[in-house]
Every structure is written in structure tokens, then in C-alpha cells.
Ligand code: IPD
Ligand code: CA
């Protein structure tokens with residue numbers, strides 16, 4: 001039996017490290033174009049790996065700031081860690097970032113915790129026990145695209161820019177309005193809470209969406225790849241999510257725009 005209360009406490013502690021950060025220019029490093037890592041990303045990941053290893057000693061880890069060949073999810077318990085989702089926001093003091101922690105077992109997500117320390121909002125779900133935002137039970141209201149906010153994030157590489165702009169043009173015609181938050185995990189959790197009615201990003205990594213995927217599903221929402229198959233827990237994929245009706249609508253728009 002996993003001590004979920006302890007896990008949640010550690011995620012909150014990690015969030016506190018974001019709030020307490022005093023970031024200097026020397027602590028910001030470029031991974032690749034428009035992709036940054038700060039000393040705090042690494043510090044928070046190290047903290048979580050060390051402390052979560054005491055909660056489930058046999059667990060493996062799939063963390064953003066690990067070398068790719070160190071990310072190993074076995075059949076047992078695995079922690080998916082994004083120590084700061086929204087690093088660019090963090091660097092620019094945008095105050096919209098989170099800690100994202102997902103737990104899988106036998107290659108299926110069983111729990112997720114996504115914590116926004118700036119607003120003290122903890123999204124959490126344990127498979128079969130519902131999704132919560134702090135103490136409030138979440139249930140996704142089944143709305144259409146025209147009845148809510150659609151969110152997306154910019155692809156970092158512009159190679160499919162024409163398709164992407166086509167997608168936006170089509171979405172703009174259907175959505176009530178559109179937002180770009182800069183933290184995939186928070187945007188996805190807002191699908192669970194209903195603040196977003198739908199979400200699309202052409203490429204995300206498992207640590208971006210692992211935790212949010214179980215939160216969305218436990219709230220009655222839908223998350224999948226573009227072709228409708230389950231999101232991958234091993235490699236990056238196209239992610240579509242939404243309230244059931246809005247999900248179908250936004251996926252159809254994406255299928256049209258990205259069919260090439
Ligand atoms: C990024 C954020 C952003 C999304 C990027 C992600 P990071 O994660 O979630 O919203 O557009 O694709 O890489 O690098 O801030 O953890
Ligand atoms: Ca991320």
C-alpha cells in the first residue's frame with residue numbers, strides 16, 4: 001500500500017522549493033533552442049528521487065532531468081517526475097508552473113499529483129478513487145468546444161508550422177476562446193476541473209502528462225494520442241484531451257489539420 005499522504009506532502013515540499021527559489025542568470029542553462037533547465041529543476045528532481053525512494057524503495061524513475069538512458073520504467077512502480085513544468089514561465093517570473101508527479105504500476109498510471117505552488121492548488125487522483133482539486137471532487141462537465149476555453153501549447157520546432165496554423169484557424173472558428181498557459185500539466189489538469197474544455201499539443205513527453213492523464217480520466221474526461229490510442233508512457237506523443245464531446249470535436253479538427 002503506497003503512502004499517498006506522504007507522496008502528496010513531498011510534492012508540496014517540492015512546490016515550496018519553487019516558491020523559495022532565488023533564480024540568477026548563472027543558474028539558467030540551455031538544453032536546446034527554446035528549451036531551458038535551471039539549477040532548481042535539477043535540485044527539485046534530486047529531492048523527489050531521494051525522498052520518494054524511501055516511500056517505495058523498489059520504484060524506478062522517469063524524470064525529465066535524467067539522462068535518457070537512465071529513465072527506466074520497469075513493470076513495478078515507476079515515478080514520472082517533471083520537477084518544474086513551465087520552466088520558461090519560472091525563468092520569467094510568470095508565476096504559472098507546477099510540480100508534476102505520476103505513479104504507474106505494470107505500465108498503467110495509478111495516481112497523479114500536480115501542484116501549483118503559486119495558487120496552492122493540488123490536483124490529485126488515485127485510480128478508482130476520483131480526482132480532486134484540493135478538497136473539491138472534480139467531474140468534467142460535458143461541454144462542446146463553443147462552450148468553453150480551449151488550450152494548447154506552442155510546438156518548440158516549427159517544422160509543421162503550416163499545419164499548426166491551420167489547426168489554430170479551424171479551432172478559432174469553433175472554440176469559445178483560446179488560451180496558451182505554458183505549463184502542459186496545468187493546462188491538462190484544467191481539463192479535469194473544467195476551466196479548459198479541451199487541450200491539444202503536437203508533442204509532449206510522458207513526464208508532462210503522466211500525472212494529469214489519470215487526473216483527467218478520474219474526472220470523467222478523455223485523453224489520448226491523435227489517433228485515439230492511449231497516451232504513451234515510454235515516448236513522446238501527440239496529446240489530445242477534453243470533456244468527452246469537446247474531445248471528439250478538437251480531435252476531429254486536429255485530424256483534419258495534421259493529416260499530411
Ligand atoms: C514544457 C511546458 C510547455 C510545453 C512544452 C513542455 P517544461 O515543459 O509544459 O507548456 O509547451 O512542450 O516541454 O520544459 O517547462 O517542463
Ligand atoms: Ca514539462
Ligand code: CA
Pocket residue numbers: 041064082083084085086087
Ligand atoms: Ca520541466
